[in-house]
Amino acid sequence: MRALLFDVTKCIGCGACSEACLESNRLPAAAEPAANLGPDTFTVLKTLPQPSGEEAYYRRLCMHCLDPACASVCPVGALEKTANGPVVYHEKPCLGCRYCIQACAFNVPRYEWDSLTPRVRKCTFCSERLMRGESNACAEACPAGATMSGTREELLKEAHRRIAEAPDSYVNHVYGEREAGGTSVLVLSPIPFDKLELPLRLPAEPLPVLTFEALSKIPAMVGAGSFLLAGLWWFTRRKEEVALAEGKTNKNAVSRNRGGEK
Amino acid sequence: MNPGQLFRRLIWRLLALAILAGGAYAAFVRFTQGLGAATNLSDTYPWGIWIGFDVLCGVGLAAGGFAITSAVYILHIEQLRPVVRPAVLTAFLGYVLVVVALMLDLGKPWNIWRPVVMWNPRSVMFEVAWCVMLYTAVLALEFSPNVFNRLGWQRAEKAVKSLVVPLVGLGFLLSTLHQSSLGSLYLILPTKLHALWYSPLLPALFFLSAIATGLGMVIFESSMSARAFGRALEGHLLAKIAKAQGLFLGLYLFLRFWDLGWRGSLPPAFVLSGAGAMEAAMFWVENGLFLLALGLVLAPQVRQNSQYRFWASVTVIGGFLMNRLNVSLTGLEAAAGVRYVPSWMEVSVTASIVVLGIALFALAAKHLPIFPPETPHALPSAAPQPVEAGHHA
Numbered sequence: 001m002r003a004l005l006f007d008v009t010k011c012i013g014c015g016a017c018s019e020a021c022l023e024s025n026r027l028p029a030a031a032e033p034a035a036n037l038g039p040d041t042f043t044v045l046k047t048l049p050q051p052s053g054e055e056a057y058y059r060r061l062c063m064h065c066l067d068p069a070c071a072s073v074c075p076v077g078a079l080e081k082t083a084n085g086p087v088v089y090h091e092k093p094c095l096g097c098r099y100c101i102q103a104c105a106f107n108v109p110r111y112e113w114d115s116l117t118p119r120v121r122k123c124t125f126c127s128e129r130l131m132r133g134e135s136n137a138c139a140e141a142c143p144a145g146a147t148m149s150g151t152r153e154e155l156l157k158e159a160h161r162r163i164a165e166a167p168d169s170y171v172n173h174v175y176g177e178r179e180a181g182g183t184s185v186l187v188l189s190p191i192p193f194d195k196l197e198l199p200l201r202l203p204a205e206p207l208p209v210l211t212f213e214a215l216s217k218i219p220a221m222v223g224a225g226s227f228l229l230a231g232l233w234w235f236t237r238r239k240e241e242v243a244l245a246e247g248k249t250n251k252n253a254v255s256r257n258r259g260g261e262k
Numbered sequence: 263m264n265p266g267q268l269f270r271r272l273i274w275r276l277l278a279l280a281i282l283a284g285g286a287y288a289a290f291v292r293f294t295q296g297l298g299a300a301t302n303l304s305d306t307y308p309w310g311i312w313i314g315f316d317v318l319c320g321v322g323l324a325a326g327g328f329a330i331t332s333a334v335y336i337l338h339i340e341q342l343r344p345v346v347r348p349a350v351l352t353a354f355l356g357y358v359l360v361v362v363a364l365m366l367d368l369g370k371p372w373n374i375w376r377p378v379v380m381w382n383p384r385s386v387m388f389e390v391a392w393c394v395m396l397y398t399a400v401l402a403l404e405f406s407p408n409v410f411n412r413l414g415w416q417r418a419e420k421a422v423k424s425l426v427v428p429l430v431g432l433g434f435l436l437s438t439l440h441q442s443s444l445g446s447l448y449l450i451l452p453t454k455l456h457a458l459w460y461s462p463l464l465p466a467l468f469f470l471s472a473i474a475t476g477l478g479m480v481i482f483e484s485s486m487s488a489r490a491f492g493r494a495l496e497g498h499l500l501a502k503i504a505k506a507q508g509l510f511l512g513l514y515l516f517l518r519f520w521d522l523g524w525r526g527s528l529p530p531a532f533v534l535s536g537a538g539a540m541e542a543a544m545f546w547v548e549n550g551l552f553l554l555a556l557g558l559v560l561a562p563q564v565r566q567n568s569q570y571r572f573w574a575s576v577t578v579i580g581g582f583l584m585n586r587l588n589v590s591l592t593g594l595e596a597a598a599g600v601r602y603v604p605s606w607m608e609v610s611v612t613a614s615i616v617v618l619g620i621a622l623f624a625l626a627a628k629h630l631p632i633f634p635p636e637t638p639h640a641l642p643s644a645a646p647q648p649v650e651a652g653h654h655a
Contacts, residue, residue, distance in 0.1 A: 037305075069450050075387040076373075076380035093380045096369020098308040099387050103450045110305045111369070113298030118369040199453050207450050211386050214446040214465050218389065222435055229336050229431045236338040 001184065002085035002130055003152035004139060005159055006059050008189040008196070009169055011146035013057035015045050020141030024126060036060075039112045042123040043138060048195060058196040059147070061138075062087060062108045062123035063176060064184035067206035070100035070109060078120075085152070085184045086125030094120060105180055105199055105207060125184065152184060159188055181206030278617045285614025288607035292366055302605045306598040314590030315612050316363030318444055319583050320356050321394070322468075325476025327353025327401060328430075328437035335430040341499060347408065347632045348487070349480050354401040355622050357394065359615050366611055386446045393440035400433045408630045442469040448589055456593035457527045458545045464589075467518055471552075471582055474510040477503050478555075478578035485572040487627055501565040504574065508559035511578065515552055537596070544584065544592045551581030 015033050018041075022029050027040045034041040043061040050056050064087045071079040071087060078094040081087050096118055101109045112118035126136045134140075139149035148155060159174040175193050176183035179202045187198065194200045203210075292300035303310050330349035333339045365371040377391040403422055410419035445468030448455050461467065481500050522528045533542045558564045558574035565571055595602060604612075626632055 072382075072384045073387060073450060074382055075377045075385045075391050077382035077385075078380075093373060093376050094370060095373040095376060096371075097367075097387060098369065099385075099447070101305060101308040102454075105453050107306060111308065112296075113303065113305075114296045116293070116296055118296065201453055203452060207452070208384060210449045210452065210462075211446055212384060213462075214443070214449055215384065215386060215389060218439060221438070225435050225438060226431070229332075229434060233336045233338075233427065233431070236336075240338055 001083070001152050002125070002136075003064075003150060003155045003184045003186060004125075004136055005148045005150070005155040005186045005188065007146050007148075007159075007162065008056055008058055008187070008191060010144050011045075011057040011059070012144045013045060013047065013055065014143065016141040016143060017059060017138035017147055018043055018045050020137040021123075024129065024137035025124065037108065037110055037122075039110045039119075039121040041110075042121070046197075048191065050191075056191055058187075058189070058191075059138075060108075060197060061185065062125070063106050063179075064123075064125050065180055065206070066182040066184065067180075067208055069103040069105060069180070069207040072208035072211065073099045073103045075099070082127060084127070084130050086127035086130065087122075087184075088124060088127050089120055089122065091119045103207070105202055107197070152186075155186055159186055162188060178204045180204075181209075278621065281610065281613045281617050284606075284610035285617075288611045288614075289366060291607060292611075297367075297369060300605065300607045300611075302603060302608065304600065307594065307600050307602050309590060309594075310602060311587075311591070311604045311608050311612050312363050312367040314587050315583075316367070316615055317360050318586040318590050320360040320363065320615075321441065321444060322472040322475055322582060322586060323479050323579070324353040324356030324360075325437065325441060325472035326478075326480040327356075327404075327476065328433050329473050329476045330480060331404065331430045332434045335427050336434065341502065344496070344633075345480055345484075345499060345503070348483055348627075349476075350401060350404045351408075351623065351626055351630075351632055352479060352483060353476075354398075354405045355619050355626075357398040357401055359619050360394065361398065362618075363611075363615055386443050386449075390440050390443050390447070393436045393443065397433060397436040397440065400429055400436065403429055404433065408626075408632065412630055438469060441472040442466065444468050445589075451594070454594055454597040455589070456541050456596060457530050458522070458541055459589045459593040461521050461525070461527075463517060463521045467514065467521075470510055470514040470517065471585060474507050474514055475578055475582040477507040477510070478575040478582075481507075481571055481575040482579060483623070485568065485575075487633060488568075497566070497568055500568070500571060504559045504565040504571050507575075507578065508556060511552065511556045511559065515549070515556060518549070541592060541596065544588050548581055548584035548588055551577050551584060555581055 018033055019029075021027070021043045022041075025042060027042070030041075034044055035046075037044055037060055043059055046058055046060060048056045048058060064081075064085060066081070068079065068081050068087050071077070071081050074094075075097060076093040076095060078090045078092075079087060079100055080090065096111075098111060098120075100120055101111060109120050109122045111120055126134070126138075129135070129137060135149040136147075139147045142148075148158070150158070156174060156177060159177075163170045163172055163174070169190055170188055171190065171192060173193070175187040175189070175198055176185055179198075181204070187193065187196065189196060192200075288300055297303060301310055301312075326349045330342055330345050334342050334346050361374075364374065368374060377388050378395075382388045404426070407419045407422050410416075410422070442465035445464035445466075448460065448464055449462065452460060480503055484500060519528075522531070530538055531542050531545050533539050555574055555577040558570065558577060563570070564574055591602060
């Protein structure tokens with residue numbers, strides 16, 4: 001499975017990744033680099049002023065979770081985690097319920113709010129390029145080696161090697177190794193990850209597990225519920241029949257209401 | 263009708279027309295310029311009042327339908343039979359209006375049928391879509407005898423009535439599933455939904471509060487119809503419903519506070535200022551209403567008095583609305599870092615849907631045999647024996 005490793009310490013803030021992304025995805029080029037993710041901006045480079053007076057840079061893009069919440073919540077399966085790594089979006093069946101946008105813990109998917117045939121938009125992980133055997137456009141364009149493309153195993157190993165080699169330069173954590181069950185985009189940083197707009201308190205289990213726990217009870221609930229209903233129906237009817245046969249009116253029988261009405 | 267009444271009615275109708283005109287204009291903007299122009303939604307806050315109120319509250323308020331039909335047809339609680347029709351009518355209208363709201367809220371509403379063919383069983387939304395679809399069909403069938411009766415289509419009326427028990431059973435299962443699943447929708451947001459509302463028990467809490475509120479709606483509607491058309495249900499029936507409501511409300515509140523306490527999520531309820539104070543206040547408005555409602559229906563004096571009973575049901579409904587809006591709107595603001603205030607167009611569409619619901623209910627109550635005094639003998643009946651016996655007695 002393919003993955004990306006982004007290392008904040010190596011990024012020089014040139015923005016070549018964003019430009020390559022626009023070009024590769026045939027997105028309209030803007031005069032100014034976009035400040036935030038948008039329907040036509042799949043990745044964005046952000047500047048973080050440091051206490052030392054220097055600047056650090058970080059990227060925002062889809063994390064391509066191993067078990068993505070967006071794909072699990074979509075009622076028509078319009079989002080799909082492909083075997084190769086990319087989480088891709090199929091626009092044709094999409095209803096536009098926007099549950100994917102709501103469910104994403106990384107606040108990544110964007111919506112075409114001003115369109116009459118709106119689509120959900122986000123980084124494609126260059127799935128078409130990967131299928132052609134090429135690597136991700138942003139990684140290929142990076143002159144500083146800050147964004148690297150490779151297999152997830154390779155990149156995890158590399159990330160841990162970098163931390164071990166220079167433990168003082170990094171937070172001792174590879175972001176994306178375990179977050180929400182793991183992601184295909186891995187991040188190394190000397191700055192706490194929440195400053196990079198990455199949530200810190202994500203569970204280690206994939207988020208879809210949370211909803212699946214409720215959903216998986218449904219078949220049993222339907223089965224047990226059907227039996228219970230049939231049983232209650234039979235039992236309460238039988239009680240009335242017996243009461244009638246004994247010539248008494250049951251407490252629940254209609255007679256009292258009707259009698260009361262007159 | 264005296265001139266005063268005529269004048270009041272005129273004012274109400276003009277107000278309704280003004281709201282509908284606003285809603286129609288908002289719908290026009292939404293379908294010609296897109297969701298962005300009509301709503302205050304954004305990528306960080308993708309669901310607004312069309313989901314939070316129209317869908318979540320709409321479906322919950324319609325829960326009286328399955329609660330009452332199950333009580334009568336499954337549990338054979340015959341005394342509640344006169345309530346069946348208004349409860350089914352409310353539920354049916356509720357679901358139809360939920361679908362109307364979805365047609366505005368969905369980005370590509372013409373794809374609304376796609377969950378039928380594109381299956382994703384891991385999705386709560388997929389399950390909700392199926393349940394809502396099937397249950398709306400069940401409600402249409404449950405309601406249809408009233409229309410067939412009016413049209414004089416006796417064979418169709420008879421055919422549907424013979425199916426009523428399985429239909430009601432199916433309706434119970436479908437309702438249980440999606441009433442709770444509307445809560446499950448939010449289980450995937452552990453980092454986004456505020457601790458006062460996020461809970462693994464959301465499905466159970468949604469289910470219990472929907473039943474309590476659905477019963478409250480039956481009382482509410484009966485009182486409103488009494489005022490509007492002089493048609494209502496008997497007081498002792500409504501007192502029984504209020505009692506059942508107390509049971510479900512008590513269960514709900516016990517579970518709600520036990521859950522918060524057990525998971526250590528109660529401290530955020532006592533934040534008095536700064537970040538989190540707004541959430542704490544909303545939490546207490548919601549649960550204050552629920553607690554007050556419980557206190558009210560526990561008192562026999564309240565249950566027996568039509569005026570007090572009406573206000574108790576209003577309190578339950580108020581608490582319920584607060585709860586659904588808190589889960590779907592308030593509880594998501596802090597994580598999104600936005601303060602969501604619906605646009606006037608969102609508000610006017612929602613208000614139009616409410617007006618439409620009231621107008622359709624009034625129309626149906628006037629022209630179809632919904633309330634008992636009109637046609638006490640034409641009630642759909644699957645278990646005729648007890649009814650017959652009643653007449654002999």
